[in-house]
Amino acid sequence: MTPDTKQTGAAHIAAENDPNRLRHLIRRARVVLWDFDGPICRLFAGHSAERVSGDLVSWLEGRGLHGLLTETERESLDPQVVLRAVDRRHPGSDLVAELEERLTQEELRAASSAMPTPYADPLIRTWTAVGSRLAITTNNAPRVVRTYLAGRGLADCFAPHIYGRTQELHHLKPDPHCLNRALRAMGTAPGEALMIGDAPTDHKAAERAGVPFLGYARNDRKAKLLLESGAETVVGSLETLLRLLRG
Known part of the structure; x- marks a missing residue:
């Protein structure tokens, strides 16, 4: 088994x-x-959720938003944690919409494996x-x-x-x-x-x-x-x- x-x-x-x-x-x-x-x-069996989470954090930091997440949220292995954290601070914003779309694209890539x-x-x-x-x-x-x-x-x-x-x-x-x-x-x-x-x-x-x-x-x-x-x-x-x- x-x-x-x-x-x-x-x-x-x-x-x-x-x-x-x-x-x-x-x-x-x-x-x-x-x-x-x-x-x-x-x-995410063949497309690391940890890497996706890290990429979302890096994207936020590239926009000068390092302080938007706590240390625990930045180190999370779950991209949904990052997405929820940003939404709590900027609900319904263009930033959240763009982050959600980035996660969706990563999930679509993961679906193939x-x-x-x-x-x-x-x-x-x-x-x-x-x-x-x-x-x-x-x-x-x-x-x-x-x-x-x-x-x-x-x-x-x-x-x-x-x-x-x-x-x-x-x-x-x-x-x-x-x-x-x-x-x-x-x-x-x-x-x-x-x-x-x-x-x-x-x-x-x-x-x-x-x-x-x-x-x-x-x-x-x-x-x-x-x-x-x-x-x-x-x-x-x-x-x-x-x-x-x-x-």
């Missing part, structure tokens, strides 16, 4: 202790809301085949999601329900805005949906939207963060869901 397909200890225990809960989550979901980077693919999450493709196709409707609710740019899904032949499983980052960055998860947009567009009550995510921000957004949550953790660190955030059901491999769905 590869590290990505091996179930983590904490996640394995969570799933094994209450298999009926996992089965119930899957069977009651008329609509499945997927986070993108993590459950569907590792977007993104690594599919093990079992994600067959799980998506199977869930579609059994009649559930799927949507993407992500902090990544919608253009990036559409590009990746088209390359995997998965676009029809989600279209047109892709809800991602806009220039209103205060609506990024953990705000439930993208989840609420999906639910309204699909005419679905929160309790009839299921959110699959790999980060505490996904869990918090689902909680605020009233949507049941299923955590996906590809390693122990991810599982620990999800469980500490209050997620009750976490799996270490999407194969678990695929087996239940096919069964």
Whole structure:
């Protein structure tokens, strides 16, 4: 088994202790809301997120804006942290719009080398085949999601329900805005949906939207963060869901 397909200890225990809960989550979901980077693919698997973050910081510093970020923000490995930090200080500004577009272009480049999450493709196709409707609710740019899904032949499983980052960055998860947009567009009550995510921000957004949550953790660190955030059901491999769905 590869590290990505091996179930983590904490996640394995969570799933094994209450298999009926996992089965119930899957069977009651008329609509499945997927986070993108993590459950569907590792977007920056071949295009370093750390380098992208550094490039955004360098671009800001080249404009004489070194003091705009704290030391912690400048050293962040997550480009979304840099983007959010600038938006907090200059919300809705041309600077934020330009920075967001630069991040989108980096995400588009990353999409060409993104690594599919093990079992994600067959799980998506199977869930579609059994009649559930799927949507993407992500902090990544919608253009990036559409590009990746088209390359995997998965676009029809989600279209047109892709809800991602806009220039209103205060609506990024953990705000439930993208989840609420999906639910309204699909005419679905929160309790009839299921959110699959790999980060505490996904869990918090689902909680605020009233949507049941299923955590996906590809390693122990991810599982620990999800469980500490209050997620009750976490799996270490999407194969678990695929087996239940096919069964």
